[in-house]
Amino acid sequence: xxxxxxxxFGWFRADIIQEYAPLFWTGLQMTVGVTAMCxxxxxxxxxxxxMARLADARHGVAKAVCRYGLRWPATVYVSFFxxxxxxxxxxxxHFAVVPLFVNPxxxxxxxxxxxxxxxxxxxxxxxxxxxxxxxxxxxxxxxxRAGIQSIDRGQMEAARSLGLTFRQAMRHVVLPQAFRRMLxxxxxxxxxxxxxSSLVSAVGLAELSYAxxxxxxxxxxxxxxxxxxxxxxxxxxxxxAWGVRRLEARYGRGDTR
Amino acid sequence: xxxxxxxxxxxxxxTAAAQTRTLVVGTSATYPPFASENAQKQIVxxxxxxxxxxxxxxxxxxxxxxxxxxxxxxxxxxGDIDLIVSGVTINDRRKQSxxxxxxxxxxxxLLAVPASSPVTVLQDLAGxxxxxxxxxxxxDVASRAFGKTSPNVRRFDTTxxxxxxxxxxxxxxxxxxxxxxxxxxxxxxxxxxxADPAMPKEYFGIAxxxxxxxxxxxxxxxxxxxxxxxxxxxxxxxxxxxxxxVLPKS
Numbered sequence: 359x360x361x362x363x364x365x366x367f368g369w370f371r372a373d374i375i376q377e378y379a380p381l382f383w384t385g386l387q388m389t390v391g392v393t394a395m396c397x398x399x400x401x402x403x404x405x406x407x408x409m410a411r412l413a414d415a416r417h418g419v420a421k422a423v424c425r426y427g428l429r430w431p432a433t434v435y436v437s438f439f440x441x442x443x444x445x446x447x448x449x450x451x452h453f454a455v456v457p458l459f460v461n462p463x464x465x466x467x468x469x470x471x472x473x474x475x476x477x478x479x480x481x482x483x484x485x486x487x488x489x490x491x492x493x494x495x496x497x498x499x500x501x502x503r504a505g506i507q508s509i510d511r512g513q514m515e516a517a518r519s520l521g522l523t524f525r526q527a528m529r530h531v532v533l534p535q536a537f538r539r540m541l542x543x544x545x546x547x548x549x550x551x552x553x554x555s556s557l558v559s560a561v562g563l564a565e566l567s568y569a570x571x572x573x574x575x576x577x578x579x580x581x582x583x584x585x586x587x588x589x590x591x592x593x594x595x596x597x598x599a600w601g602v603r604r605l606e607a608r609y610g611r612g613d614t615r
Numbered sequence: 616x617x618x619x620x621x622x623x624x625x626x627x628x629x630t631a632a633a634q635t636r637t638l639v640v641g642t643s644a645t646y647p648p649f650a651s652e653n654a655q656k657q658i659v660x661x662x663x664x665x666x667x668x669x670x671x672x673x674x675x676x677x678x679x680x681x682x683x684x685x686x687x688x689x690x691x692x693x694g695d696i697d698l699i700v701s702g703v704t705i706n707d708r709r710k711q712s713x714x715x716x717x718x719x720x721x722x723x724x725l726l727a728v729p730a731s732s733p734v735t736v737l738q739d740l741a742g743x744x745x746x747x748x749x750x751x752x753x754x755d756v757a758s759r760a761f762g763k764t765s766p767n768v769r770r771f772d773t774t775x776x777x778x779x780x781x782x783x784x785x786x787x788x789x790x791x792x793x794x795x796x797x798x799x800x801x802x803x804x805x806x807x808x809x810a811d812p813a814m815p816k817e818y819f820g821i822a823x824x825x826x827x828x829x830x831x832x833x834x835x836x837x838x839x840x841x842x843x844x845x846x847x848x849x850x851x852x853x854x855x856x857x858x859x860x861v862l863p864k865s
Contacts, residue, residue, distance in 0.1 A: 381764040453776075457783040474784045478744045481785040482769075562746070562769040562780065571685060572770055575750020576758070578688040578712060 374582050378573050385569040386590060392483070392565065393552045393594075396490040400551065401544070403491060404498025407432050411503050432499070439496035445557050447493060452485040452561040460484070482563035486555065494551050501547065505540035506532060538609045545602030549595050556591075566590055638675055638830070640666055641682035641696035645773040648798050648854045649702040652681060661794075661854040665719055666700045666821070668846045669837030685749050685772055688713070691824060698823045698830065702792055704752040705820040714825055716834045718818030719847075721860045724756050725793040726809040727781055727800050734788060736811045743787035744769060746777035752817060753790035774799060781806065792817075794855065818863070839864075 375382065410432035413424040439447070459467040460481075462474045476484070509532050517527035559568035570583035642650045642662055650660040658679045670677045682690050682701070690696045691713065704722060705715045728734050734743075737760055745761070747753040749770040757768045769786055771777050777789040778799045789796070793810070800806045821838075823830045841847045842862070851859035 378764055384764075384766070453779050453783065462784045477783060477785045478787070481780075481783075560772060561776075562771055562785075564766060568770065571749050572754075572763075574689075575685055575754060575770065576763070578692075578709075578750070580689055 369581070370585075371579065371582055374573055374577055374579060375586050378569060378583075381564065381569040381572060382566070382586065382590075385564055385566040385587075388483075388563065388565040389552070389555055389591075390594065392486050392490065392558070392563075393548075393555050395487055396494055396551055396555070397548050399487075399491040400494030400498050400547075403495030405502050407436060407495055407499030408502025408506065411436070411499060412506060436496045436499055439493050440500075444489070444493055444554055445560065448485060448489050448557055448561060451489045452482065456481070456485055456488070482558065482561045485561050486558035486563045486565075490551060490555060490558070493554070494547060497547050497550075498544065501540050501543045502536075504543075505536035508539055509536050538606075541602060541606050541609065545599065545605075548602070549598050552594055552598060553591060636676075638670075638677045638697040639695070640677050640679045641687050641690050641699045642679055642701040643684035643687060643773075644681040645684075645775060646702055646795055648794060650679075650700075661720070661850060662700045662702060664850040664853070665838075665841070665847070668841045668850065669834055672840045672846075673833050673837040675833060675837070683772065684751070688822075691822060697827075698821055698834070700821050702795070702819055703822050704792070704817045706752070706755070706817075709822070712825060713822045714827060714831050715820035715822055716831055717838055717865050718820055718862045719838055720794070720819035721862060722752075722792045722794065722817045722819055723810065724753055724790055724814045724817070725796040726811065727778065727789040727791070727796050727806055728787065728809055729781070729784075730805055730807045732787070732807070732809075734809055736809075736813065737790075740788050743767065744785070746771060746780045746786040746789040748772065748774055748777060748791060752792065756814070757790055778803065778806075 410428040413428040415421045415424050456477075457465075459465055460473045460476055461469055462471070462477070463469065465473045468476060513531055513535065514527055517531040518524070522530070555565060556567035559565060559571060562568070566587045570587045573583035574580050642658060644650045644652045644658045644660075646660070646662075648660050649662045650658055653659050658681060663679060666677055666679075669675070680696060682696060682699075684701060687696075687699055687701060687703075688709075691699055702720070702722075703709070703715075705718065709715070726734065726737070726740070734740060737756070741761065744767050745757050746769045747757050749772060754768070754770060758765075761767055769777075769780065771780065774791055774795050777786075777791065780786050781789045782803055782805065788809075793808075797808055800808050821831075821834050823834070838847075841850075848859055851857075
């Protein structure tokens, strides 16, 4: 029986990884690039959504606009993206939603040869970045909302009574304090995003997991490719966690006495 | 050493048990007309009818389990399933790790392209984007022709996904086994199939664990019997509306 070959050293066939090294290398770049873009865009979307969920006014029309035009849509949006599996969102986006907009025959946004080129060269990347951004935005909006709500109401009231506008008070008084509290959960979201990016391999985005699936498919071997990318993901998440700690230390300086 | 002995004992025990218990058949049911799931969650198709006919002839009891193709050999390795009947092409690489029965289907790789495509042979796809199922024979063909790590080879989990990607113009062509590709292309008016005459004949076989000669021989006897008595021909006609080719004996 050649069954318990995992018991001795030398079972790890590094030559397989070597053979597919270019795929792992471009995969690593793709994973890092997509994650970085989605963290930035997801944070911006999250900020807007978080604000929308907090929008309120005292009287009449403005109150109705805030409620039905901002809070409700934002709540439904966040609920959908947090309440459905990311994997489902990715497949829906790639095979159903994006083809509506980008389609050589009759795309709503782009059609003709440009659509074909876009779809062929960047199809999976468009899906990946769009879905991960929309998804991360929903999670991050909750971080912003909680962060802003956690700042004592008195801070806003004091700033306003000093003559600052709402916008100024938000920007210079509330958000800087909230941001400090939001850093740890934002870091968690960034790490989750990095790991979630692996799901986009299902639509053929050549990132790290795609490289591993390719090798597993070609050799029917699973230790080598998956252990390799597990290690790479681990190093990446450690790096992210370290970055977040540095940021916390930097923005938390005022807290230590 | 005790660990090894225990493992060895378990292996022996499980091999002995395999003769009497119901055999678990792994099949990836996204592969009509070979295997797909119907509305009642039953797996139906050519593969299913063949293995059931073999089981009936040999007295083996079998139960089909829908297993994603990408992990199907690992499932055989770790004993989740006892045999694979899932349009598996017999090739040298697979023969190194698994034992195969005699062929039960003759296959060729077929290209699917948009109806307006000028492609006539595989080499016309140089520099073009190609969708294949991860680890499939189509993946092999594309990887060999255009490079294993080429960004132009796009890998997906299932045949429906590569056809969707082609329909949505994400790729210029899809490559897969003739039976499945022809079946899928019928469903889409904008597509056509292209047969490259240079593509070699291939054969589908039933895969069992390396060294499980008892099971392989039993399956071979059953296969020979259903070919001899015409059951195989009837099944072939039902799913492919044509006469079966003569299959090699091993």
